Amino acid sequence: MWGMIATWRMAVEGLTEGANTLEKGGSAEEAIVKAISEVEDFPYYKSVGYGGLPNEEMEVELDAAYMNGTTLDFGAVGAVKDFKNPIKIARRLSVEKANNFLVGVGAEKFAHKEGFERKTMLTDRAKIHYKNRVHKLNQQENELTPYSGHDTVGMVALDQQGLMTAGTSTSGLFMKKPGRVGDSPVIGSGLYVDSEIGGATATGLGEDLMKGMVSYEIVSFMREGFSPQEACEKAVAKLDQKLKERRGKAGDLSVVAMDKKGNYGVASNIEGFSFAVVTETKAPKVYIVDKIKEGKCHYEKATQEWLENYMATRTAPLEEEWKK
Numbered sequence: 535m536w537g538m539i540a541t542w543r544m545a546v547e548g549l550t551e552g553a554n555t556l557e558k559g560g561s562a563e564e565a566i567v568k569a570i571s572e573v574e575d576f577p578y579y580k581s582v583g584y585g586g587l588p589n590e591e592m593e594v595e596l597d598a599a600y601m602n603g604t605t606l607d608f609g610a611v612g613a614v615k616d617f618k619n620p621i622k623i624a625r626r627l628s629v630e631k632a633n634n635f636l637v638g639v640g641a642e643k644f645a646h647k648e649g650f651e652r653k654t655m656l657t658d659r660a661k662i663h664y665k666n667r668v669h670k671l672n673q674q675e676n677e678l679t680p681y682s683g684h685d686t687v688g689m690v691a692l693d694q695q696g697l698m699t700a701g702t703s704t705s706g707l708f709m710k711k712p713g714r715v716g717d718s719p720v721i722g723s724g725l726y727v728d729s730e731i732g733g734a735t736a737t738g739l740g741e742d743l744m745k746g747m748v749s750y751e752i753v754s755f756m757r758e759g760f761s762p763q764e765a766c767e768k769a770v771a772k773l774d775q776k777l778k779e780r781r782g783k784a785g786d787l788s789v790v791a792m793d794k795k796g797n798y799g800v801a802s803n804i805e806g807f808s809f810a811v812v813t814e815t816k817a818p819k820v821y822i823v824d825k826i827k828e829g830k831c832h833y834e835k836a837t838q839e840w841l842e843n844y845m846a847t848r849t850a851p852l853e854e855e856w857k858k
């Protein structure tokens with residue numbers, strides 16, 4: 535059996551590429567790096583790689599992580615500027631004996647020394663998003679939340695040899711403070727994988743996801759014998775409830791998981807979360823997830839209309855509201 539699951543609709547092209555590798559017997563490591571790089575390179579996805587949304591100072595700072603579920607090696611970068619594929623830097627760091635998680639200037643020095651490709655990651659389109667947001671902020675109080683339809687990519691892959699891997703890549707929260715690092719590169723929170731059990735990855739409000747170390751929690755539930763679907767539902771319901779009880783509200787929490795047999799699961803406390811999945815027996819497809827209700831999360835295949843509308847809105851010309 536082989537398979538791959540990922541957060542959000544935008545992962546499906548990358549996932550399809552990754553599936554080609556897995557189908558031919560390629561490794562889950564190669565598949566995930568290829569799949570996530572593809573998402574990073576696509577300029578219209580607003581929270582990943584090239585075209586990612588900038589921080590408060592209009593700079594794109596990227597977080598990414600990679601984990602090998604057999605050796606438990608991991609590599610991660612935080613707040614990295616102007617490198618084309620942060621996931622590749624994370625993967626490279628995973629083979630170091632120490633210094634596996636580097637941030638800011640340190641991460642950039644490492645990437646430069648290792649010859650990773652540099653690229654200006656701020657696009658004209660992202661600048662318009664930024665200026666429109668500043669304009670709105672000047673008009674009204676606005677809380678820092680994940681961009682609606684936010685797009686952090688998180689993936690879990692299983693190959694024919696039984697290796698499982700997980701990876702994430704994001705520009706984090708739109709308008710974050712310079713130097714802010716979210717949950718995505720934090721092992722246990724943004725992602726976790728153990729080839730003997732399964733893997734999970736999360737997207738949403740990093741500051742809340744980290745309060746529950748949600749990916750590790752899901753893998754722990756799977757270790758106890760819960761299916762990936764039950765494990766995702768339990769982890770999201772538990773954290774959502776805890777946050778509401780103790781803090782009065784819970785941020786966006788969405789997760790996906792796959793076990794070592796290729797069974798998968800998903801849960802979210804928001805409407806409109808989407809995910810993509812492929813297995814040996816199922817072609818790559820996108821599903822739309824309903825908000826968790828009474829501990830259960832339902833999902834349905836995305837309609838053709840939804841898929842077309844998604845791409846049309848992502849690529850539509852942007853209005854420069856700040857000029858009006």
Ligand code: SD4
Pocket residue numbers: 581680684685686704705706707715716717718736737738739740741
């Ligand atoms: C973060 N979890 O940096 C990320 C944001 C995210 O889709 O998932 N956006 O907090």
